[in-house]
């Protein structure tokens with residue numbers, strides 16, 4: 132239970148509340164949801180178990196685990212892809228976390244209210260374009276996260292998460308119920324549950340769903356390897372893996388149930404991109420009775436969730452520096468935190484500074500996010516499937532993954548060995564070519 136909640140605490144973050152609704156809004160609503168559910172179950176679950184198993188068996192970090200399973204040279208890249216993905220995600224995760232901190236500040240100072248629907252939009256633009264304020268918030272947020280990892284109290288933050296995450300879930304359910312009671316909410320529900328089948332046929336939808344699944348569960352960065360190494364006994368892993376995926380998906384769905392009814396109720400478009408949650412949520416809080424208190428609670432819990440995920444991400448390069456280069460924790464944390472701050476500066480400024488934005492081009496944040504989610508993470512997932520399925524023995528792998536029963540073992544093994552890599556190649560290649 133504690134293990135499951137800790138993994139869930141790192142899985143739940145901006146991926147659920149910020150990313151899930153906007154990619155769903157951009158890629159066909161219900162059709163995207165259906166594709167996402169298929170992808171996360173058919174590919175996400177076997178991969179998550181593969182990562183757990185590699186960690187459980189080798190007791191090593193994300194890079195070391197794959198090396199122990201297969202020492203040959205080219206396979207070393209498997210782990211490094213995950214480290215690269217973590218570093219690229221660290222270019223923009225602190226920026227979005229900074230936005231959350233800024234909205235928390237607005238809520239705390241009682242400055243949430245703006246008159247009309249369009250004004251929230253303007254405020255989001257103004258807020259994210261104020262490079263100095265974003266940088267300041269981002270520096271604070273990164274210092275806190277770096278401080279937590281430097282002090283080695285990662286387990287402390289996880290214990291905190293165990294208490295706060297259920298609280299967050301309750302708040303989300305409450306907000307979703309409120310969202311559904313808004314006039315015009317039905318259209319939002321229709322949008323989430325009535326599929327536009329043409330989107331299912333677009334390869335791009337599948338690649339986006341895959342990227343979202345890997346991002347939100349936290350697969351492909353070697354973090355789940357590290358978690359697997361902590362478990363004394365593997366037999367509960369399949370159940371825990373399933374529960375984590377279900378819980379994480381549930382939180383993403385709740386976020387959508389809060390946001391989409393409000394989008395339609397306000398007569399706005401669901402495909403607004405990365406600003407969606409930040410434009411819609413303040414509007415929801417503004418309309419509800421006691422909204423300011425709810426806003427403070429919401430942004431505070433989201434900030435904590437984002438910080439916990441950021442801590443996990445920082446831990447990836449830190450673990451590598453410590454175990455491969457013999458660094459001590461504090462210098463490793465300081466270096467990683469400083470690099471994350473440095474590389475996220477252009478992304479923060481890129482939201483608002485014209486010289487970083489060419490006409491018609493996605494912002495730097497968008498570019499980094501797409502490169503990490505649609506290239507690095509799928510490649511890293513492919514590497515995991517190949518190492519586990521082709522460089523390891525069936526019995527050892529199934530034992531380490533805790534899969535029991537002949538049929539379940541066959542199912543998981545054929546999945547990691549054949550189904551997942553084949554699907555990954557198809558989705559990755561067709562998605563990248565058509566997009």
Ligand code: TRP
Pocket residue numbers: 141142143144145146147220346347348349350352354355440441443444
């Ligand atoms: N899953 C987290 C979220 O949804 C972010 C994240 C990405 C993460 N990769 C991770 C968390 C690896 C922990 C480990 O926001």
